[in-house]
Amino acid sequence: MKNIILLLVIALLGLSQNYLFAQNKLNIKFGKIDVADFDLSQKKFDTSVNAVVIADIGRSDFEGNSKGWFSLSFQRHTRVKILNKNGVDAANVEIPLYISGTSEERVVNLKASTFNIENGKVVETELDKKSVFKDKYDKNHITVKFTLPAVKEGSVIEYIYTVSSDFLTNLQPWAFQGAYPVLWSQYQVKMPEFFNYVFLSQGSFPIEHSSETTRDNFSMSDPSRTSGSSYYNFASNATMHKWIARDVPVLKTESFTSTIRNHVAKIEFQLSQFRFPDSPVKDIMGNWNTLATELMKDEDFGAALLKNNNWLEDELKPETQGTADPLEKAKKIYAYVRDRYTSTGNRNIALSAPLRTISKNKNGYVADLNLLLTAMMKQQGIDAYPVILSTREHGYTHEFYPLIDRFNYVVCAVNIGNQFYYLDASSPVLGFNHLPDECYNGHARMITPDLAKAVYFNPDSLIEKKLSSVIVRSDSSGKWKGRSTTVAGYYESVGLRDKIKEKGEESFFKSIQTAYSGEIVITEKKIEHLKELEVPVKVAFDFETTMDDDMIYFNPMMWEGYKDNYFKAAERTYPVEMPYLFDETYIFNMDIPADYTVEEIPKSAKVKFGEADGFFEYLIDNSGTAVRLRSRLKLNRATFAPEEYNDLREFFSYVVKKHAEPIVLKKKK
Numbered sequence: 001m002k003n004i005i006l007l008l009v010i011a012l013l014g015l016s017q018n019y020l021f022a023q024n025k026l027n028i029k030f031g032k033i034d035v036a037d038f039d040l041s042q043k044k045f046d047t048s049v050n051a052v053v054i055a056d057i058g059r060s061d062f063e064g065n066s067k068g069w070f071s072l073s074f075q076r077h078t079r080v081k082i083l084n085k086n087g088v089d090a091a092n093v094e095i096p097l098y099i100s101g102t103s104e105e106r107v108v109n110l111k112a113s114t115f116n117i118e119n120g121k122v123v124e125t126e127l128d129k130k131s132v133f134k135d136k137y138d139k140n141h142i143t144v145k146f147t148l149p150a151v152k153e154g155s156v157i158e159y160i161y162t163v164s165s166d167f168l169t170n171l172q173p174w175a176f177q178g179a180y181p182v183l184w185s186q187y188q189v190k191m192p193e194f195f196n197y198v199f200l201s202q203g204s205f206p207i208e209h210s211s212e213t214t215r216d217n218f219s220m221s222d223p224s225r226t227s228g229s230s231y232y233n234f235a236s237n238a239t240m241h242k243w244i245a246r247d248v249p250v251l252k253t254e255s256f257t258s259t260i261r262n263h264v265a266k267i268e269f270q271l272s273q274f275r276f277p278d279s280p281v282k283d284i285m286g287n288w289n290t291l292a293t294e295l296m297k298d299e300d301f302g303a304a305l306l307k308n309n310n311w312l313e314d315e316l317k318p319e320t321q322g323t324a325d326p327l328e329k330a331k332k333i334y335a336y337v338r339d340r341y342t343s344t345g346n347r348n349i350a351l352s353a354p355l356r357t358i359s360k361n362k363n364g365y366v367a368d369l370n371l372l373l374t375a376m377m378k379q380q381g382i383d384a385y386p387v388i389l390s391t392r393e394h395g396y397t398h399e400f401y402p403l404i405d406r407f408n409y410v411v412c413a414v415n416i417g418n419q420f421y422y423l424d425a426s427s428p429v430l431g432f433n434h435l436p437d438e439c440y441n442g443h444a445r446m447i448t449p450d451l452a453k454a455v456y457f458n459p460d461s462l463i464e465k466k467l468s469s470v471i472v473r474s475d476s477s478g479k480w481k482g483r484s485t486t487v488a489g490y491y492e493s494v495g496l497r498d499k500i501k502e503k504g505e506e507s508f509f510k511s512i513q514t515a516y517s518g519e520i521v522i523t524e525k526k527i528e529h530l531k532e533l534e535v536p537v538k539v540a541f542d543f544e545t546t547m548d549d550d551m552i553y554f555n556p557m558m559w560e561g562y563k564d565n566y567f568k569a570a571e572r573t574y575p576v577e578m579p580y581l582f583d584e585t586y587i588f589n590m591d592i593p594a595d596y597t598v599e600e601i602p603k604s605a606k607v608k609f610g611e612a613d614g615f616f617e618y619l620i621d622n623s624g625t626a627v628r629l630r631s632r633l634k635l636n637r638a639t640f641a642p643e644e645y646n647d648l649r650e651f652f653s654y655v656v657k658k659h660a661e662p663i664v665l666k667k668k669k
Contacts, residue, residue, distance in 0.1 A: 009449065026184050028055055033115050033122055035049075038156060040081055044247045045181035050087030054079040054156070060172050060189045060661070063431050064220030064232070070192075071510060072277075074172040077160040082181070084153050090180060091148040091157050095304040098170055099142055105165040107144050112159035114150045119444065119457045125150035127159075148171045158301045166407050169199060169242050169284075174243065176207060176265040182248040187267070191268045192216065193237045196273040198285070198401060203251075203265030204573050204642070214235055221245050243267060255566040256576045257391035258441060261283045263574035270401060284567040288445065291402040292452035295388075302351040302447060303384065305375050315359060320380060326416045330382050331432050337373045341537040343426035349388050349410045366426040366520060367410040374412045374427045383415040387455060389444035391436075399443045399454065413446055422457075431496040431533035437491050437579040455531070459638035462580035464489035470588040478548030484558070485540045489581065497530055509541065517557035520545045552596070552665040556588045556620075556629050561659035567649040575646060576640040582614075595668050602661035610644075613637050614649065627663060 037054075045052050059076045065071040080090050093112070097105040112127035121613060123453040132146040143554045146158045163172070174187035189199065201207070216238040222230045245265060253260045274282040296302035319336045349367050351358075358364040358372050370386070377384035388407040390397045397406040412423045421433040430436065439457055446453040466489045472482040488496060500508055509522050524542040529535040547554065555561075567576075606617040615636035621628045633655060640648050 005500065008641070010518070014244060026055060026057065026546075028077070028079060030158060031113060031124065032110060033079075033124075033156060033158070035117060035120070035122060038081070038117060038154070040183075043183055043626040045183065046249060046636040049180055049250060050084055051090040051104040052081050052083060052178045053178070053180050054081055056182055056186070057184075058174055062190065062192050062218075062238075064218040065166065065525075066223065068220060068222035068224060069166070069217075069221070070195075072163075072165040072168060072171060074163040074165070075160070076163075077158075079156065080159045082151060082153060082157065083153045087153075087180075088151050091155075093146055093148070093159060095161065096142060097142045098165070098167055099140055100227065103166050104142075105163055105167065105170070106114050107666045108164055110146075110159070110161040110163050112148050113157070114148045114155065116150065116152065116157065141328065151551060161285075166216075168195065172267040173266060173268040175247040176243075176267075176521075177203065177248050177251050178264070181250055181252065183246065183303075185245045185248055186338045187243045189216075189269075190239065190353060191239050191593075192218075193239070194274060194276045195271065195527060196275055196643050197269040198272045200268040200270065200398065200401075201266070203263060205245060205248055205251075205265040207265060209241065209266075211239050211241045213239055213294075219658070251574070252569070256574060256578045257574070258577045259395050259533045261395050268405060276637065278588075286402060288402050288452035288454075289450060290330045290402065291449055292445075292447050295404075295447050296449045298350075301371070304351070304355045305343065305371065305378060306449065309355070309379045311356065312359070312376055316380060326382055329380060330377060330414050330416060330421065333376050333380060333382075334373065334425055337369060337376065337425040337431070338428060341369050341372075341425065343373070346391070346409060346426075349404075349407050366424070368629055369426045370410045370412045370424060373423060377414050385413045385415075385446050387411045387413045387446045388443055389439055389457065390441055391438040392441045392577075393438060396439075396441065397443045398566075402452070407445075409439060411431075411439065420455075427494075429494050429501070429533060433596075434490070434534075436494075436648055440579060444669065453663065457576060459580050460492075460639075464491055464580045464582055464584075466492060466584045467587075468492045469583070470556075470558055470560075470589070472588075472590040473594040474547075474591070478546050480545050480547055482543050483540070484543060486538070486560075488537045488539065489584075490536055493529075496527075496537045496539075497533075500527065502528065512559050514543075516545075517555065518545055550667045551599070552667075553662040554590075555660070555662050556627070556667060557586065557631070557659045558588070560586050560651065561661070562633075562656045563630070565649065565656050567645065567652055572645040573642055573660055574643060575642060578635070578638040581638055582632045582633060582635045586629075586631040588627075588631075590621075590627045590663075592625055592627065592665070596665040597668060599666040600625065600661065600664040601627060602658065602663070605658060607651065607654055609635070609647070614651075616655050616658075631659070636643065 006125050040052060058075065060072060060074045062070050063073050082088060095107055099105065112133065114125045116123050124147040127148055132144060135143045135145060137143060146157070151157060165349060176182065176185040177539040200246060215235055217233065217235050219231065219233050248265065251264050252258055270285060272285045274284065277542050296306065316333065319332050320329050323332060340362060344363055344365055349503045351369055351371055352365050355372050357373055358368045374384045374386050378550065387410065389409050389411065390407050395406065414421050414423065422435055423432065424430055427436060435457065440455060440459045440462060442458060444455050444457055466487065469488040470482055470484045472480055474480045483617050505525065507525060509525055513520055513522060521544045522541050526540045528538040530537060601622050602620055604617065608613065608615045617632045619630045
């Protein structure tokens with residue numbers, strides 16, 4: 001019996017070791033698919049999704065080339081199961097490539113196939129190479145695109161390719177999370193000892209990392225040599241890094257997310273140094289001050305700002321003549337660009353054309369308009385600098401490393417009386433010293449000729465205050481009449497100006513009627529301060545509705561209040577990122593009709609969020625002849641950690657519940 005138990009233990013240990021080994025190594029070969037590979041019923045993933053990535057495997061290697069230097073070889077092998085007809089989008093594949101001058105990254109050894117089961121057998125449909133094409137995004141970026149053929153519900157698609165690159169700064173990043181669940185994600189990088197890269201990782205999903213030192217051989221040729229052998233072979237120590245993630249779920253975008261790209265599990269690399277034997281260490285990444293110097297010398301960014309630009313004098317003279325005060329002058333120049341120039345969208349931080357061309361055309365991208373605004377300020381003797389930042393949708397910048405590709409937006413900073421004002425002339429509805437809320441994404445950099453000064457646009461620095469009041473009275477005929485007045489928050493005002501400009505005032509008031517649960521007629525409508533861009537918009541109107549039942553259930557929040565909880569997900573693994581702080585007050589006064597009594601009113605309540613992070617109060621009083629309500633929601637923080645999510649969810653759930661409670665009136669007999 002003891003021998004049987006011992007043998008059983010040994011067998012189980014063997015199975016366990018084989019299982020662990022299998023879990024740390026995945027061997028799949030392109031095109032080697034049988035019927036059993038279509039069955040994912042034993043795998044762990046969210047079955048409500050449209051597709052699932054069975055395996056995503058990548059590897060980057062450094063290779064000697066024919067130019068006396070090194071190239072990067074990146075190979076990717078991906079296998080995906082299409083679960084339903086909505087998952088066919090997974091068959092659209094894009095491969096981003098970089099180009100600079102005559103050097104261009106290339107896709108080689110591309111193979112792609114779709115596999116379907118027909119009559120119990122696996123049938124392969126290969127990609128026609130004629131279906132592969134290129135799109136040029138800008139002068140530095142192109143995309144190779146293809147769509148796999150014969151894709152339908154139940155298909156397995158597979159593709160493999162290699163990107164050959166001479167740009168050592170473009171060591172490929174790797175995202176472990178994406179639009180679909182991933183059963184196995186693996187990335188390997190074999191890094192020679194003479195290249196030093198900074199590793200930048202993000203996301204909360206657990207990633208296994210291992211590394212080992214190996215010896216690697218390199219071969220290269222030097223075409224510049226005129227005598228002797230131009231071929232070299234040498235060996236070097238190299239470190240093989242491997243990252244593995246299993247059963248990776250989709251990270252879904254929830255309410256108040258700047259961009260999901262900030263939170264997906266991912267690793268990136270930035271070339272930092274060359275460390276060759278018998279040579280001094282050479283810094284490649286540089287520092288912020290070096291970046292500032294380079295940007296201000298760049299013809300597509302700062303070089304034009306360092307010139308006199310006296311040709312702008314004629315354009316600005318009618319606007320600034322007779323204005324001595326620098327602040328008033330700055331306001332006039334800002335209003336001139338904002339109101340006379342048209343933004344054609346956001347592209348990047350670089351100029352798309354010379355400043356003279358932008359001035360002549362009276363339009364341009366965000367960077368064009370705000371760099372021109374900076375040049376105008378400087379030409380008029382006002383201290384002005386460009387500020388580069390990343391919008392919330394684009395993702396976070398990195399405070400410690402000068403990674404220029406993390407920035408996608410430019411605004412203008414003016415310094416008057418030792419106070420900085422930040423300006424964006426690309427929006428026709430923004431006032432002086434206001435930026436779009438999408439710019440409040442934390443770390444940014446003010447660029448001067450020799451310094452990139454850190455500045456911060458934090459959501460916590462913005463307070464969105466809103467005050468609404470409603471007065472309701474009734475007559476004996478069952479007609480209820482009232483007056484509503486709202487002073488919107490600043491960014492709500494920006495949205496209102498845009499909406500009214502696009503669709504008109506009637507459409508706006510119709511949306512209020514739709515938000516009310518009953519029939520309502522709106523009259524005496526008035527919207528103030530639409531053109532006074534530094535002042536919040538004020539909306540006022542009279543309304544009339546009919547309620548004449550024996551029992552009236554009346555929601556005092558009317559068309560205001562929270563009807564749904566922003567936070568529907570049961571859990572959240574990344575922060576809640578609100579664009580600003582909230583301070584919303586709603587006041588309601590209702591005279592009780594003489595032929596009714598108050599049967600029931602909601603209870604007053606006051607709930608704190610954290611010690612001092614916010615509160616919700618709902619204070620209601622029935623005097624016998626009138627009902628008075630004051631509802632206030634205030635949050636003193638814009639960003640909340642994942643571990644605070646449940647408390648925030650419950651807090652807003654309570655707000656929604658209270659805002660749904662009715663006043664019940666009973667008709668006297």
